[in-house]
Amino acid sequence: MEVTGKEQGKETGMIAGIDVGGTKIAVGLIDNSGKVLARTDSPIHVERGPRDALSRILEILKAQVQQTGVAIDGIGIGCTGPVDPMTGELGDVNTLPGWQGWNPVSELSTELKVTAAMENDADAAALGEACWGSGKGKRSLICITVGTGIGAGVILNGEIYRGAHDSHPEIGHHIIDPAGPYCTCGAYGCWASLASGPSMEQ
Secondary structure (H helix, E strand, O other), rough: OOOHHHOOOOOOEEEEEEEEOOOOEEEEEEOOOOOEEEEEEOOHHHHOHHHHHHHHHHHHHHHHHHOOOOEEEEEEEEEEOEEEOOOHHHHOOOOOOOOOOOHHHHHHHHHHHOOOOOOOHHHHHHHHHHHHHHOOOOOOOOEEEEEEEEEEEEEEEOOEEEOHHHHOOOOOHHHHOOOOOOOOOOOOHHHHHHOHHHHHHE
């Protein structure tokens, strides 16, 4: 799939941004100033597995490159749940059962022949806010994300805080009401079970 490289006669310096969530995948093209040139959301179809997700990501990126006339120079991935930003592998993500061990960093790098990196989605959002958003110019910030679950990205003195033993500050799974509703993590009354997007819809 030809979506990268100056030899294709396309404008370069663009990053593909990919958000793998509990209910959807969002794919976009972003320039060096943080401007989003294209964005497409697609249902995730967890039961079909990560290979289906990879195929749709590549299909969407190809369409976006054709639409915008740019070339992809790198890939940034944000993924829900525990991920290993050093190896690029997914951990045991409760909203993506059976996906543990999938390595979208390796697979997308191989397919598109560019560098890729992955962070927990809340950490990725915090980095985006620090670079281009409301946290620009700040050394420390907390970014709260509310979607299928509730997450937090924490930047302290210019660096992502990953928690003890890379445990990550999973604030959405702090128990607010022990008699509250069941949460996908297995506990009852977590903040996420009370105030995430799907919980507020009920």
